[in-house]
Amino acid sequence: xxxxxSIEAEFTRYPGPRYRKDGPYSGEEFREVxxxxxxxxxxYSHEKLxxxxxxxxxxxxxxxxxxxxxxxRCGFTKKQITxxxxxxxxxxxxxxxxxxxxxxxxxxxxxx
Amino acid sequence: xxxxxxxxxxxxxxHARRLNQxxxxxxxxxxxxxxxxxxxxxxxxxxxxxxxIWAERAIPAPEVFSLDSNYTETLLYITQIRDRLFSNxxxxxxxxxxxxxxxxxxxxxxxxxxxTAALVLAAEFDRYRHLTGLKFCTVDEHRWDxxxxxxxxxxxxxxxxxxxPLSSEQFDLGSTRVLQFLSGEQAIGxxxxxxxxxxxxxxxxxxxxxxxxxxxxxxxxxxxLNSWSWAYPEGHSWLHPSVHxxxxxxxxxxxxxxxxxxxxxxGVTIPFSLPFGKYAERHERLLSKVLSYLKFTGTISDMxxxxxxxxxxxxxxxxxxxxxxxxxxxxxxxxxxERAEYGRLRILSRHGExxxxxxxxxxxxxxxxxxxxxxxxxxxxxxxxx
Numbered sequence: 001x002x003x004x005x006s007i008e009a010e011f012t013r014y015p016g017p018r019y020r021k022d023g024p025y026s027g028e029e030f031r032e033v034x035x036x037x038x039x040x041x042x043x044y045s046h047e048k049l050x051x052x053x054x055x056x057x058x059x060x061x062x063x064x065x066x067x068x069x070x071x072x073r074c075g076f077t078k079k080q081i082t083x084x085x086x087x088x089x090x091x092x093x094x095x096x097x098x099x100x101x102x103x104x105x106x107x108x109x110x111x112x
Numbered sequence: 113x114x115x116x117x118x119x120x121x122x123x124x125x126x127h128a129r130r131l132n133q134x135x136x137x138x139x140x141x142x143x144x145x146x147x148x149x150x151x152x153x154x155x156x157x158x159x160x161x162x163x164x165i166w167a168e169r170a171i172p173a174p175e176v177f178s179l180d181s182n183y184t185e186t187l188l189y190i191t192q193i194r195d196r197l198f199s200n201x202x203x204x205x206x207x208x209x210x211x212x213x214x215x216x217x218x219x220x221x222x223x224x225x226x227x228t229a230a231l232v233l234a235a236e237f238d239r240y241r242h243l244t245g246l247k248f249c250t251v252d253e254h255r256w257d258x259x260x261x262x263x264x265x266x267x268x269x270x271x272x273x274x275x276x277p278l279s280s281e282q283f284d285l286g287s288t289r290v291l292q293f294l295s296g297e298q299a300i301g302x303x304x305x306x307x308x309x310x311x312x313x314x315x316x317x318x319x320x321x322x323x324x325x326x327x328x329x330x331x332x333x334x335x336x337l338n339s340w341s342w343a344y345p346e347g348h349s350w351l352h353p354s355v356h357x358x359x360x361x362x363x364x365x366x367x368x369x370x371x372x373x374x375x376x377x378x379g380v381t382i383p384f385s386l387p388f389g390k391y392a393e394r395h396e397r398l399l400s401k402v403l404s405y406l407k408f409t410g411t412i413s414d415m416x417x418x419x420x421x422x423x424x425x426x427x428x429x430x431x432x433x434x435x436x437x438x439x440x441x442x443x444x445x446x447x448x449x450e451r452a453e454y455g456r457l458r459i460l461s462r463h464g465e466x467x468x469x470x471x472x473x474x475x476x477x478x479x480x481x482x483x484x485x486x487x488x489x490x491x492x493x494x495x496x497x498x
Contacts, residue, residue: 058304058327058328
């Protein structure tokens, strides 16, 4: 079974900076409030969490790095991320954000 | 000879003094007129009414007010206005019977204006408004060029200055649409999203899609985030009082589907805030290599290297991973221009200028006249309707 998390529907249409202190709807807030708990649930129930990137106004690189690269820094393993997390971009406009988010996870894993 | 009575003597003395004063004033007035600094009647709009006041000295703006085609004169004018704002000479002196202006910014001389340069000027008035709560009056607005007046009003000058109230239907910029500037302190995505949506609405569907594909949101967001995070460091001593804000606007040429977006801050500039952290070593190493190749004898903190410093930072941001936020953000800005059909990114920061343009190699240069703060401008050609 697959769980979904739409950033636009459940978080904001206007993603913000990296940290909470820099402005509203930050990557840090998204990760702590939504992404981490949902991913933990998905891991616990052996399901896949689909994070849908589409329909927002856009992303700053800092938001994506903190949200997805931050997963590695806060303790999720490569196995957990590859088996239980899928980043989805349904439209071509958001495909490069998906690739970027994946590269941030890779970078964080390399630095770990 | 008739003997004068005492009161007559007093009257004659006073009369002579008055005549002499008038003669001296007249000579001074003539001299000022000859030197182009004569006091003259001017029309202002204040407290909901049109008024006549005495205005002494005009500070005429250049005919072409643009940081592209008339960089030096435009920047000199903005610098002059910035210095004058804090001298209070531009405020009406109410001690005199008929209101009196020692100096005033004369926009009547402008024949062509770029909204980007107007944004930098607007930021000066906005800073003053935030610091003092005061607004300056415009002088002889009826003499301004119609296009210039329309650009300034569209940009939001009517909120910064005391201007005659007009509805937006009363001015027409032809195929150009200028959005009112937005300003803030923190990095707020909603402001950026509103600007991007407003620009997209002005374009036909096809071009709007191409604009969104270029993702200006990401670039603009990183620009205002850099302003919030790095442009106004604590403890920095400022030449002029600082308000720690960013300003942005956008405008569209609907006949060409050409969009321009500008983000400006009055902070310490990119060359000043570079380099730092882990980034510092890589930046210094790369810059030193370039300098030895160029046989440059100065140090890397030399302001003549500002353009090169921005270019080096862009290069590192593009090719490296594991950078701090500032590094990644710079490349996100360039990506906007890269993703458009035609794109041009121009960064002006202190003495440095960096340009990335579709189909050409990136260039950087040193400008003798320093730019106060950082201006980032994207020009995006989105192609004609297919």
